[in-house]
Amino acid sequence: MTSLNRDSWLESLRASVSEISPADALARQAQGGLLIDVRDDGERASGTPAGAIGLSRGFLELRIEQLEADRQRPIIALCGSGQRSLLAAEALQRMGYRSVSSVAGGFQRWKAEGLPVALGSFDSDAAERYARQLQLPQVGEAGQLKLASAKVVLLGAGGLGAPAALYLAAAGVGQLTLIDDDRVERSNLHRQVIHADARVGMYKTESARITLAGLNPRVRVDVRNERLQSSNVEDLLAGHDLVIDGADNFPARYLVAAASQRLRLPMVYGAVERFSGQASVFDPRRGDSPCYRCLFPEPPSAAEAPNCSEAGVLGVLPGIVGLLQATEALKLILGIGEPLVGRLLIFDALDMQFREIRLPRDPGCPGCGEHAIFAGYQDIAELCASAG
Template sequence: MSFCPNLPTNSEEALNDAALLRYSRHILLDEIGIEGQEKISQAHVLVIGAGGLGSPAALYLASAGVGTLTIVDDDLVDLSNLQRQIIHTTANLGQNKAQSAAQTIHALNPHIKVNAVKTRAMGEELVQLVAAADIVLDCCDNFATRHAVNRACVAHKVPLVSGAAVRFDGQLTTFDTRVNNAPCYHCLFGEEGEASDGPCATFGVFAPLVGMIGAAQAAEALKLIIGLGSPLLGRLQLLDARNMQWREMRYKQDPACPVCSRNKT
């Protein structure tokens, strides 16, 4: 894990005059205000994946002033990524994606803390990363990783915002097992099935689609931090970018779910 140098910790972060100006358009919103912006500055968000979804999600979270961002990705920036992974540039080709993302975030907002985890976080390392976060964003394209992240979030009762995008189709939902009888990722997509997002290299993906879903993931995370509106609990948003149509599917906790049902008190 690497850290951007000379950045303040959450306890040192204060809404001084510069911060009040930087975040003024948030502060002007009655639903956010200074109190809400302070909550954002004190939050720690873990982003799994610095690709198509993680790029816009991390940029919006950073620009909004989330106090600590931890970015996890073991992959390297490739030329084919630049069609949609907007946090990376041509100059970053061959660089680790988490490190590349941290550099871009630091240039955008040097007043927040960024942790770059340059490995594929699994096992105990993943559990520790989830336990240290207030909210997790699943921005990966690996079905096994999604389930591992879900198990860690359920175990530590950390909200999880899940996004997916392939071809012209996007998905978005939120899981929060702090809420009684709330479903988890396994309730929606069981490990026993054949469901898989599939890599973009295999199926292709419409560039703006990942931006829309990733930005929506950031919005869900900020809402959870502030306590604003209604999160997408038990609601799966489906986007058809060909026709720019959103549909919503509702789902419930599986009483036989091996991941979350036994964790309910």
């Protein structure tokens, strides 16, 4: 577009759209008008007019009705210099909004006139990194801040913990604590995608930390090269918002289940074997939630439930179940959707089928039932040892 054509185009827009000064925009906002900052997320990171709603120009027509369905409410569009807001205002007029105006001079003039500015919640890196997630109405800036302040502990940096940790870090969960005392083996690599061949022999937690730091350096990764035991389980889990169960043995899983009950910590459960997997959520904060022992009151024997090294597993299967766990964790942190509480999701990779089984709370459960007695973590460990 030549400068002459561009000027002509701007003049035609100005003829059809009302332009107002930043001061007038502020006054209309005070009277109930909706001020929309149509700049991109990265541009708004340095600040936005106080009280303005951020909605990028490219998504305006798609999302404006979710934001404001009342066609009579006054809407004021603002951009960086006042040109994109003219386009935005024209688009809103075409959609039937009756009282639309554009701020002449945009945010540059708004700041120059000393009008109130709210500092962006995110710097430019965060605004760009989480741009697609911030566009979701169920997340937005408020949800992203929830993720940034969340602390998730992952039991195991292996088959389930690897994919879960990758996507939780990518989503911007503020702190991930990895608990695992194993070292990377070459036989792990077909499913534990957080590790690399060059890191065989390294602690899994440290190998995972390297990958996560490369993926998202904003996330804090704490490593605990310890085996979960009756003497340390509560100390390792305390202070977190939820625990992701990626254990490969029943003693650790029963200890986590007991500690999560006592700490009122949601436990996101996952398990895999050969070509099948399952997932659920046990949330002691909810009165209707079962616990892990409602599903398995007593630990099965090693013969009844072999681990992956004994039974084998299709490499992609832990990835699928681990991502289901990460999804449930994000939902719990954000407070959106319906978590897998009271439901056991079963996946069969060979038939590519999901089945859901209702899992009600058991009034006689030894872990959370009416007459449940917590005897101690040592007793739970001994119970599992006797079953093995």
